[in-house]
Amino acid sequence: MFKELDPVLHSQLRLSIMSLLVGVRSAEFSFLEEKTGATRGNISVQLRKLEEAGYIEITKSFRKNYPLTTCSITKKGIAAFREYADALSDYIRQKPGSE
Amino acid sequence: MENSEKFNEESALKVISAMIEAARSDVRDNHFFYLLWGFLVLGASLLEYCLITFAKYPHHYIGWPVLMGAGMIVSLVYATRKYRRSDSSTYVGGFFKYFFLAWSISLLLLLGFIIPGENQLVQPIILAMYALATFVSGGILRFKPLIWGGIIAWAAAIASFFSPFPVQLLITAATVVIAYIIPGFLLKRRNGNQITVN
Numbered sequence: 001m002f003k004e005l006d007p008v009l010h011s012q013l014r015l016s017i018m019s020l021l022v023g024v025r026s027a028e029f030s031f032l033e034e035k036t037g038a039t040r041g042n043i044s045v046q047l048r049k050l051e052e053a054g055y056i057e058i059t060k061s062f063r064k065n066y067p068l069t070t071c072s073i074t075k076k077g078i079a080a081f082r083e084y085a086d087a088l089s090d091y092i093r094q095k096p097g098s099e
Numbered sequence: 100m101e102n103s104e105k106f107n108e109e110s111a112l113k114v115i116s117a118m119i120e121a122a123r124s125d126v127r128d129n130h131f132f133y134l135l136w137g138f139l140v141l142g143a144s145l146l147e148y149c150l151i152t153f154a155k156y157p158h159h160y161i162g163w164p165v166l167m168g169a170g171m172i173v174s175l176v177y178a179t180r181k182y183r184r185s186d187s188s189t190y191v192g193g194f195f196k197y198f199f200l201a202w203s204i205s206l207l208l209l210l211g212f213i214i215p216g217e218n219q220l221v222q223p224i225i226l227a228m229y230a231l232a233t234f235v236s237g238g239i240l241r242f243k244p245l246i247w248g249g250i251i252a253w254a255a256a257i258a259s260f261f262s263p264f265p266v267q268l269l270i271t272a273a274t275v276v277i278a279y280i281i282p283g284f285l286l287k288r289r290n291g292n293q294i295t296v297n
Binding site for chain 1: 109114
């Protein structure tokens with residue numbers, strides 16, 4: 001029986017964002033935009049969902065009079081990501097045809 | 100990148116590894132410093148060797164303060180610009196910032212206060228310090244050419260300790276080619292093949 005995958009993380013863009021944030025201390029919106037190749041609107045929507053789940057923290061500030069959005073992963077987010085990765089590796093291990 | 104209905108477990112694994120690699124590639128993009136310092140030290144070593152051996156010039160060390168001073172200015176300007184442009188803050192980047200600051204201060208202390216007059220020790224100590232920086236960088240970045248470069252620089256420091264000064268300069272020149280310049284070009288090529296995910 002497979003562990004159910006976290007629906008918040010089991011989305012291509014949300015998972016991409018979390019995978020990027022898990023490796024950095026913090027990242028600006030433009031970093032996520034460049035690395036994922038997604039549209040600004042789509043990223044904003046997914047960031048809001050991740051923030052509502054408590055997986056990331058979003059800080060809004062200004063740099064040279066321009067708004068600056070910075071994101072970082074929370075402890076809850078790291079735990080959820082680890083659980084998701086464990087569930088994935090269980091799935092791959094138990095999949096018919098795998099060793 | 101849009102949410103796809105076909106997003107399954109295999110796709111999820113691919114996304115995770117590609118994104119982690121994409122974030123890591125940014126950290127690895129330090130080839131500029133390896134190439135800059137590699138070529139500057141190579142130039143300073145060979146210049147001093149030529150001035151001692153062929154020109155018999157009394158101020159044969161002149162290339163070092165000039166080239167190292169230029170290197171420091173270029174490094175500071177480049178690092179400041181890169182830091183300002185950077186749109187992510189990584190743990191590894193934070194580590195390197197403090198590590199190279201501490202490393203530079205230690206090297207300056209050694210060269211400025213601790214070993215002046217001990218000419219036989221200058222090149223071995225410089226090589227041992229290069230080894231330290233190269234080996235640690237290679238380990239943190241998991242980049243084997245730098246790890247091997249560090250080990251070779253330690254061996255060169257030992258060989259240098261038992262060699263006359265002009266030979267020490269040739270050992271230093273050969274070491275920076277192996278420990279800095281070749282890994283610098285390999286890093287550059289690796290970052291050129293950076294993974295992109297859409």
